Amino acid sequence: KNEVEQSPQNLTAQEGEFITINCSYSVGISALHWLQQHPGGGIVSLFMLSSGKKKHGRLIATINIQEKHSSLHITASHPRDSAVYICAGGGPGGGADGLTFGKGTHLIIQP
Amino acid sequence: NAGVTQTPKFQVLKTGQSMTLQCAQDMNHEYMSWYRQDPGMGLRLIHYSVGAGITDQGEVPNGYNVSRSTTEDFPLRLLSAAPSQTSVYFCASSTRALGGINIQYFGAGTRLSVL
Numbered sequence: 001k002n003e004v005e006q007s008p009q010n011l012t013a014q015e016g017e018f019i020t021i022n023c024s025y026s027v028g029i030s031a032l033h034w035l036q037q038h039p040g041g042g043i044v045s046l047f048m049l050s051s052g053k054k055k056h057g058r059l060i061a062t063i064n065i066q067e068k069h070s071s072l073h074i075t076a077s078h079p080r081d082s083a084v085y086i087c088a089g090g091g092p093g094g095g096a097d098g099l100t101f102g103k104g105t106h107l108i109i110q111p
Numbered sequence: 112n113a114g115v116t117q118t119p120k121f122q123v124l125k126t127g128q129s130m131t132l133q134c135a136q137d138m139n140h141e142y143m144s145w146y147r148q149d150p151g152m153g154l155r156l157i158h159y160s161v162g163a164g165i166t167d168q169g170e171v172p173n174g175y176n177v178s179r180s181t182t183e184d185f186p187l188r189l190l191s192a193a194p195s196q197t198s199v200y201f202c203a204s205s206t207r208a209l210g211g212i213n214i215q216y217f218g219a220g221t222r223l224s225v226l
Binding site for chain 2: 004031033035041042043044045048049050086088090095096097098099100101102103104
């Protein structure tokens with residue numbers, strides 16, 4: 001059974017701080033997804049990666065395949081970054097047969 | 112494009128009632144999935160489909176049925192609602208992107224309460 005573990009569960013930081021959220025995953029997961037869930041409940045995909053590093057604006061996602069570990073970084077954090085960030089793993093099918101989700105990290109950025 | 116559309120947004124049922132949660136996507140995606148989200152737990156896969164006419168069970172399929180008669184629609188049926196099915200339900204669709212990873216698109220969710 002695929003497993004995904006996220007940490008921390010909750011994170012409160014001040015505006016401008018550098019944020020790191022970590023994700024560990026089990027053998028059998030070949031691709032990682034980082035998702036954002038807004039307070040209203042909607043879920044959007046931020047990154048998909050199976051190797052290396054991806055960057056979009058102030059968000060950076062990295063993955064270490066050997067250590068089965070991924071991180072999501074937010075630079076120059078802002079209150080609008082407050083959301084739940086979710087790590088999810090897909091199997092060899094690329095996620096066609098569904099994803100395995102972590103429990104999420106509830107991030108609050110205070111002004 | 113509307114993306115992934117879920118209806119209804121909210122529903123209250125009595126124990127034993129049946130209902131269907133609707134999910135439709137207009138992106139011609141091959142793959143669709145249903146998840147439930149409960150407090151303190153990650154989203155869990157209920158059922159998924161890799162194409163019209165093909166469905167399979169996920170992690171928590173008991174009490175739910177699905178069918179995929181068209182590419183666009185993937186309804187989730189609760190046969191006899193139970194309080195344990197109180198949850199927020201998300202439908203997702205995906206397609207294979209470069210690199211072999213599926214890009215996931217989620218509906219806005221259906222908040223279901225079973226009394």
